Amino acid sequence: MLTIKSRCWICMLPVWHASVGICSWCERKLFLDQPRCLRCALPTDSACSTCRACQQISFPWQGTIAAANYLPPLSKLLHQFKFSSQTALAAMLSRLILLNYLQYRRHYLWQKPDIVVAVPLHPKRYQQRGFNQSDLLARPLARWIACQYGPNAIRCTKLTTTQHTLDRASRQRNLGQVYDVTVSLSGKHIALVDDVVTTGATAREIVRLLQQQQVASVQVWCLCRTL
Incomplete structure (x- = not known):
């Protein structure tokens, strides 16, 4: 049998x-193949396009890859992953991001990263949770695309209010002087991995620091994009 x-x-x-x-x-x-804005990863009417909102503002990174919208059933799996210590989900969730990266590289000729980095947790929050979900997503991605992984390239130096509890304006204020880049990344092409992108406030703050290092480019990779 x-x-x-x-x-x-x-x-x-x-x-x-x-x-x-x-x-x-x-x-x-x-709907992993849903057309998305290449800048913000929100759904669009057609592939290989930039949404109207992104045409009116400047983005400090090359673009955003999101596997799917932050909706059930994937949002429920992500909640189990983050808050119920279902770390066995990491490989499957990372694979969903990988599928989208391969599509973007094939169709839109996106740059292959030199190094993959993850949005960090503050040490106290890491101690409470026991793991960093973004780190668990980023590690297999770096291995699968055969590039370097920087587990400690970015650190969180300030314990802040959890982002998902705040509105858009508060998210921006909440992230001032929170992160620090600990290694030289000058001239490198970077992939920044997070579990969920909502307003992009976290990505903006980290990308601002990476630009101060004079990196060549930054792509933001996430599992889910909040509508």
Whole structure:
């Protein structure tokens, strides 16, 4: 008798390998191939376009990759990953980001990063949670695309109010002088990995610091984009 060792995290049907984690049927329901603005990763009417809002403002990074919208069922899986210590989800969630990166590199000729970095947690918050979800997403991505990973390239030096509890204006004020770049990244192409992008306030603050290092380019990669 065939023993089923791996099942889809969403529908519980068998999958061919644990690292896949999600069946092809559920993967299609996530609309991973939905056209998105190349700058902010919000849904657009057509591929390879920039939304009207992004045409009117300047972005300090090359663009944003998001696997899917921050909606069920993926938002529920992400919540389990972050707040219920379901770290076994990391490989599957990272793979969803990878699929989008490969698509962007193939269709839009996006630059391959020299180094992947993750949005850091403050040491006290890391101690409470036991892991940094962005770090767990970033590590396999760096390995799969065969580039360097900088686990301590960026550090969080100030314990702030959790971003998801704040409105847009408060998010910007909350991030002043929070992060620090600890290594030289001059001339490097950077991929900055986060779990969710909402207003982009965290990315803006970190990219501002990276630009002070005179990096060549920055791409923001995330699992979910909040609508």
